[in-house]
Ligand SMILES: Nc1ccn([C@@H]2O[C@H](COP(=O)(O)OP(=O)(O)OP(=O)(O)O)[C@@H](O)[C@H]2O)c(=O)n1
Protein backbone atom coordinates (compact mmCIF):
# COMPACT_ATOMS: atom_id res chain seq x y z
CA UNK A 268 0.00 0.00 0.00
CA UNK A 269 1.41 3.35 -1.01
CA UNK A 270 1.95 6.25 1.38
CA UNK A 271 3.39 9.76 1.72
CA UNK A 272 5.79 10.49 4.56
CA UNK A 273 6.36 13.67 6.56
CA UNK A 274 9.78 13.86 8.22
CA UNK A 275 9.90 16.57 10.89
CA UNK A 276 13.55 17.71 10.75
CA UNK A 277 13.41 21.28 12.04
CA UNK A 278 14.46 20.75 15.66
CA UNK A 279 17.30 22.51 17.46
CA UNK A 280 18.83 19.39 19.01
CA UNK A 281 19.16 21.17 22.36
CA UNK A 282 19.37 17.95 24.42
CA UNK A 283 22.10 16.61 22.11
CA UNK A 284 24.13 19.74 22.79
CA UNK A 285 26.04 19.55 19.49
CA UNK A 286 25.68 23.28 18.82
CA UNK A 287 23.82 22.54 15.56
CA UNK A 288 20.90 20.48 14.29
CA UNK A 289 21.75 16.92 15.44
CA UNK A 290 20.49 15.57 12.09
CA UNK A 291 23.79 16.67 10.50
CA UNK A 292 25.82 14.54 12.95
CA UNK A 293 27.37 11.53 11.25
CA UNK A 294 26.94 7.84 12.04
CA UNK A 295 29.66 5.85 10.30
CA UNK A 296 30.39 8.88 8.11
CA UNK A 297 26.81 9.46 6.96
CA UNK A 298 24.50 12.20 8.31
CA UNK A 299 21.70 10.98 10.57
CA UNK A 300 18.89 12.29 8.34
CA UNK A 301 20.42 10.59 5.28
CA UNK A 302 20.27 7.23 7.10
CA UNK A 303 16.56 7.91 7.69
CA UNK A 304 15.94 9.05 4.12
CA UNK A 305 17.68 5.97 2.69
CA UNK A 306 14.99 3.69 4.10
CA UNK A 307 12.20 5.65 2.45
CA UNK A 308 14.23 6.11 -0.75
CA UNK A 309 14.44 2.34 -1.13
CA UNK A 310 10.77 1.67 -0.32
CA UNK A 311 8.70 1.38 -3.50
CA UNK A 312 5.52 2.09 -1.55
CA UNK A 313 6.76 5.55 -0.53
CA UNK A 314 5.47 8.07 -3.04
CA UNK A 315 6.93 11.30 -1.70
CA UNK A 316 8.92 12.62 1.24
CA UNK A 317 7.96 15.96 2.77
CA UNK A 318 10.66 17.34 5.06
CA UNK A 319 9.91 20.11 7.54
CA UNK A 320 13.20 21.98 7.88
CA UNK A 321 14.61 25.14 9.36
CA UNK A 322 15.20 27.62 6.48
CA UNK A 323 18.89 27.94 7.52
CA UNK A 324 19.41 24.17 7.04
CA UNK A 325 17.69 23.81 3.67
CA UNK A 326 20.66 24.46 1.37
CA UNK A 327 22.98 22.05 3.23
CA UNK A 328 20.30 19.36 3.44
CA UNK A 329 19.56 19.69 -0.26
CA UNK A 330 23.28 19.39 -1.04
CA UNK A 331 23.57 16.22 1.09
CA UNK A 332 20.43 14.69 -0.50
CA UNK A 333 22.11 15.08 -3.92
CA UNK A 334 25.51 13.90 -2.64
CA UNK A 335 24.00 10.69 -1.23
CA UNK A 336 21.87 10.14 -4.36
CA UNK A 337 18.43 10.16 -2.75
CA UNK A 338 16.22 9.83 -5.80
CA UNK A 339 12.80 9.92 -4.19
CA UNK A 340 10.95 13.24 -4.57
CA UNK A 341 11.77 15.30 -1.45
CA UNK A 342 9.75 18.48 -0.87
CA UNK A 343 10.92 20.98 1.75
CA UNK A 344 8.48 22.94 3.89
CA UNK A 345 9.29 25.33 6.72
CA UNK A 346 9.45 23.87 10.20
CA UNK A 347 7.55 25.45 13.08
CA UNK A 348 8.43 26.38 16.64
CA UNK A 349 7.22 23.01 17.98
CA UNK A 350 7.38 19.56 16.37
CA UNK A 351 3.58 19.60 16.05
CA UNK A 352 3.72 22.80 13.97
CA UNK A 353 6.42 21.31 11.73
CA UNK A 354 4.23 18.28 11.04
CA UNK A 355 1.15 20.43 10.39
CA UNK A 356 3.11 22.52 7.86
CA UNK A 357 4.05 19.31 6.08
CA UNK A 358 0.49 18.03 6.15
CA UNK A 359 -0.84 21.23 4.57
CA UNK A 360 1.39 20.45 1.60
CA UNK A 361 -0.30 17.10 0.87
CA UNK A 362 -3.04 17.27 -1.75
CA UNK A 363 -3.67 13.56 -2.34
CA UNK A 364 -5.84 11.17 -0.31
CA UNK A 365 -4.63 7.93 1.29
CA UNK A 366 -2.18 7.23 4.09
CA UNK A 367 0.42 9.56 5.54
CA UNK A 368 3.26 8.52 7.80
CA UNK A 369 4.92 10.90 10.25
CA UNK A 370 8.44 9.83 11.15
CA UNK A 371 11.10 11.66 13.17
CA UNK A 372 14.11 12.35 10.95
CA UNK A 373 16.05 11.63 14.17
CA UNK A 374 15.04 7.91 14.14
CA UNK A 375 17.41 6.38 11.57
CA UNK A 376 16.76 2.69 12.29
CA UNK A 377 13.20 2.19 11.07
CA UNK A 378 12.76 -1.00 9.03
CA UNK A 379 10.65 -1.38 5.88
CA UNK A 380 8.72 -4.46 7.06
CA UNK A 381 7.51 -2.51 10.09
CA UNK A 382 6.46 0.40 7.86
CA UNK A 383 4.37 -2.00 5.73
CA UNK A 384 2.69 -3.45 8.82
CA UNK A 385 1.96 0.03 10.15
CA UNK A 386 0.47 1.28 6.86
CA UNK A 387 -1.83 -1.74 6.74
CA UNK A 388 -2.97 -1.08 10.30
CA UNK A 389 -3.71 2.59 9.50
CA UNK A 390 -5.74 1.48 6.46
CA UNK A 391 -7.80 -0.74 8.76
CA UNK A 392 -8.14 1.47 11.85
CA UNK A 393 -7.53 5.06 10.64
CA UNK A 394 -4.54 5.64 12.92
CA UNK A 395 -1.68 3.40 14.05
CA UNK A 396 1.61 3.86 15.90
CA UNK A 397 4.73 1.80 16.38
CA UNK A 398 5.42 1.15 20.07
CA UNK A 399 7.23 -1.22 22.43
CA UNK A 400 6.19 -2.50 25.87
CA UNK A 401 7.91 -0.65 28.72
CA UNK A 402 10.60 -2.84 30.32
CA UNK A 403 11.60 -0.80 33.37
CA UNK A 404 9.59 -0.31 36.53
CA UNK A 405 7.99 3.13 36.28
CA UNK A 406 7.56 5.36 39.31
CA UNK A 407 5.78 8.67 39.63
CA UNK A 408 8.06 11.16 41.39
CA UNK A 409 7.69 14.65 42.90
CA UNK A 410 10.39 16.70 44.63
CA UNK A 411 12.82 13.79 44.44
CA UNK A 412 10.48 11.39 46.25
CA UNK A 413 8.44 8.48 44.92
CA UNK A 414 4.68 9.05 44.93
CA UNK A 415 3.71 5.67 43.51
CA UNK A 416 4.80 2.75 41.32
CA UNK A 417 2.72 2.70 38.16
CA UNK A 418 1.20 -0.59 36.98
CA UNK A 419 3.39 -1.50 34.01
CA UNK A 420 1.46 -4.14 32.13
CA UNK A 421 -0.50 -1.63 30.03
CA UNK A 422 2.36 0.83 29.40
CA UNK A 423 3.97 1.10 25.96
CA UNK A 424 6.70 3.48 24.81
CA UNK A 425 5.48 5.07 21.59
CA UNK A 426 7.85 5.74 18.71
CA UNK A 427 7.50 6.87 15.13
CA UNK A 428 6.50 6.19 12.41
CA UNK A 429 2.88 6.90 13.09
CA UNK A 430 0.43 6.39 10.22
CA UNK A 431 -2.95 7.97 9.55
CA UNK A 432 -5.66 8.32 6.99
CA UNK A 433 -4.84 11.80 5.69
CA UNK A 434 -8.27 13.46 6.38
CA UNK A 435 -8.21 12.14 9.98
CA UNK A 436 -4.77 13.57 10.74
CA UNK A 437 -5.73 16.85 9.09
CA UNK A 438 -8.87 17.10 11.21
CA UNK A 439 -6.87 16.24 14.35
CA UNK A 440 -4.32 19.00 13.69
CA UNK A 441 -7.05 21.55 12.90
CA UNK A 442 -8.87 20.65 16.13
CA UNK A 443 -5.66 20.79 18.19
CA UNK A 444 -4.83 24.21 16.80
CA UNK A 445 -8.33 25.50 17.53
CA UNK A 446 -8.22 24.17 21.09
CA UNK A 447 -4.55 25.20 21.66
CA UNK A 448 -3.68 21.56 22.39
CA UNK A 449 0.00 20.70 22.10
CA UNK A 450 1.01 17.04 21.97
CA UNK A 451 4.43 15.43 21.87
CA UNK A 452 3.30 13.09 19.09
CA UNK A 453 0.63 13.10 16.36
CA UNK A 454 -1.39 10.20 17.72
CA UNK A 455 -2.17 12.25 20.83
CA UNK A 456 -3.97 14.78 18.60
CA UNK A 457 -6.11 11.97 17.16
CA UNK A 458 -6.81 10.75 20.72
CA UNK A 459 -7.73 14.34 21.70
CA UNK A 460 -10.28 14.23 18.87
CA UNK A 461 -11.80 11.15 20.50
CA UNK A 462 -10.67 8.72 17.79
CA UNK A 463 -8.96 5.37 18.27
CA UNK A 464 -5.28 4.62 17.63
CA UNK A 465 -3.98 1.09 16.98
CA UNK A 466 -0.61 -0.22 18.22
CA UNK A 467 1.87 -2.10 16.06
CA UNK A 468 4.58 -3.77 18.12
CA UNK A 469 7.86 -2.19 17.12
CA UNK A 470 11.56 -2.58 17.64
CA UNK A 471 13.59 -1.49 20.68
CA UNK A 472 16.41 -0.48 18.32
CA UNK A 473 14.20 2.13 16.62
CA UNK A 474 15.69 4.78 18.91
CA UNK A 475 15.41 8.52 18.60
CA UNK A 476 18.76 10.28 18.80
CA UNK A 477 18.01 12.66 21.63
CA UNK A 478 20.98 12.86 24.03
CA UNK A 479 24.74 12.23 23.46
CA UNK A 480 24.69 8.64 24.82
CA UNK A 481 22.21 7.73 22.06
CA UNK A 482 25.06 8.21 19.55
CA UNK A 483 27.11 5.39 21.13
CA UNK A 484 24.07 3.14 21.07
CA UNK A 485 23.40 4.07 17.42
CA UNK A 486 26.98 3.28 16.41
CA UNK A 487 26.73 -0.07 18.19
CA UNK A 488 23.54 -0.86 16.23
CA UNK A 489 25.24 0.04 12.94
CA UNK A 490 28.27 -2.08 13.83
CA UNK A 491 25.98 -5.05 14.39
CA UNK A 492 26.88 -5.20 18.08
CA UNK A 493 23.23 -4.86 19.13
N1 LIG B 1 10.15 22.48 16.10
C1 LIG B 1 10.52 21.25 15.80
C2 LIG B 1 11.05 20.37 16.78
C3 LIG B 1 11.44 19.09 16.40
N2 LIG B 1 11.33 18.71 15.11
C4 LIG B 1 11.79 17.37 14.69
O1 LIG B 1 11.07 16.39 15.41
C5 LIG B 1 11.88 15.22 15.60
C6 LIG B 1 11.85 14.77 17.06
O2 LIG B 1 12.19 15.87 17.90
P1 LIG B 1 13.36 15.90 18.97
O3 LIG B 1 14.08 14.65 19.08
O4 LIG B 1 12.79 16.54 20.19
O5 LIG B 1 14.39 16.91 18.24
P2 LIG B 1 14.86 18.35 18.64
O6 LIG B 1 13.67 19.25 18.80
O7 LIG B 1 15.87 18.71 17.63
O8 LIG B 1 15.56 18.10 20.04
P3 LIG B 1 15.55 19.00 21.35
O9 LIG B 1 14.13 18.94 21.90
O10 LIG B 1 16.55 18.37 22.24
O11 LIG B 1 15.94 20.41 20.92
C7 LIG B 1 13.29 15.59 15.15
O12 LIG B 1 13.54 14.93 13.90
C8 LIG B 1 13.26 17.09 15.02
O13 LIG B 1 14.10 17.61 14.00
C9 LIG B 1 10.79 19.57 14.15
O14 LIG B 1 10.67 19.22 12.99
N3 LIG B 1 10.39 20.83 14.52
Ligand SMILES: C[C@](O)(CO)[C@H](O)COP(=O)(O)O
Pocket residue numbers: 350371425426427451452453475477
Ligand atom coordinates in the same frame (compact mmCIF):
# COMPACT_ATOMS: atom_id res chain seq x y z
C1 LIG C 1 7.13 11.63 18.52
C2 LIG C 1 8.01 10.94 19.52
O1 LIG C 1 9.25 10.60 18.95
C3 LIG C 1 7.36 9.66 19.97
O2 LIG C 1 8.16 9.02 20.91
C4 LIG C 1 8.26 11.81 20.72
O3 LIG C 1 7.04 12.04 21.38
C5 LIG C 1 8.94 13.11 20.42
O4 LIG C 1 9.12 13.79 21.63
P1 LIG C 1 10.20 14.92 21.83
O5 LIG C 1 9.94 15.48 23.19
O6 LIG C 1 9.96 15.91 20.76
O7 LIG C 1 11.52 14.26 21.79
